[in-house]
Amino acid sequence: MTEPETKKRVAFAATGVANLASIMAAFRRAGAEPYLAKDAEDLATASFAVVPGVGSFGSAMAALRDSGMDEAVVDRTTRGAPTMGVCAGMQLFFEASEESPGVLGMGIVKGELRRFPPSLPVPQLGWNKVWPEDSDPTERSSAGEARSVSQRLVHDGWAYFANSYRLTSLPDELSGSWAEYGESFVAAAERPGLLLCQFHPELSGPWGQSLIERWLKQTGGEA
Numbered sequence: 001m002t003e004p005e006t007k008k009r010v011a012f013a014a015t016g017v018a019n020l021a022s023i024m025a026a027f028r029r030a031g032a033e034p035y036l037a038k039d040a041e042d043l044a045t046a047s048f049a050v051v052p053g054v055g056s057f058g059s060a061m062a063a064l065r066d067s068g069m070d071e072a073v074v075d076r077t078t079r080g081a082p083t084m085g086v087c088a089g090m091q092l093f094f095e096a097s098e099e100s101p102g103v104l105g106m107g108i109v110k111g112e113l114r115r116f117p118p119s120l121p122v123p124q125l126g127w128n129k130v131w132p133e134d135s136d137p138t139e140r141s142s143a144g145e146a147r148s149v150s151q152r153l154v155h156d157g158w159a160y161f162a163n164s165y166r167l168t169s170l171p172d173e174l175s176g177s178w179a180e181y182g183e184s185f186v187a188a189a190e191r192p193g194l195l196l197c198q199f200h201p202e203l204s205g206p207w208g209q210s211l212i213e214r215w216l217k218q219t220g221g222e223a
Helices: 020-029 040-045 057-067 069-079 205-217
Strands: 009-012 033-036 048-051 083-086 112-115 124-132 138-140 146-148 157-163 175-180 184-191 194-197
Touching: 009 020, 020 033, 020 205, 040 069, 048 069, 057 069, 069 083, 124 184, 157 205
Parallel strands: 009 033, 009 048, 048 083, 083 194
Antiparallel strands: 124 157, 124 175, 138 146, 175 184, 184 194
16 A cells, blocks of 8 residues: 655745635645644754735844844755745845835845835735746756756746835846736746746746646755
8 A cells, every 4th residue: 555645744834914814725725734833943953934014124034034034034045945935025035125125125135125106006906927037948046956947937928916115136046937017027037956937936826836746846955
């Protein structure tokens, strides 16, 4: 008799600004076992970890720093352990946001989030087209290995957004996917072990659900 496959446990960071019920339900549908990390060590050592967020950059960063989970996330990304940031949680991986002047992000990736131009209603709320950047058929990962564009986690499709701030350029070490709201902005950024989504995959229908499933199939550095 075949043994049942062990569910992949996914630790969620407590940012204090996330709708955990919705995103955890999406991970359960993907066959995973999501749970709220009890402390920084729990988050650091988890096989998979997610930093969610719906709300203020400053409030979310304060929650991570107070718990020490910011250092746990930095440690994970250094080792290449599978880590995802979603919406406001994605923005915390960068250096700063215009939303909270004087508040430093985790600085794992260079860049600063800025508000959409005054001519645009904010937040951008609803469905928007996402497309991966055009690139050479192969690119170099941080480990120096050739990586096919087809191996990227984020594919062409429609995603659900709820954001007033956005990133307009991407460091060379990350692959980018883009969307347009008055202008092009970064919809997602990835490298081996790291996936940052400005959109909400848990609200993005079958397309977002398949992205979560692809993310759960990856392997990364030791937890």
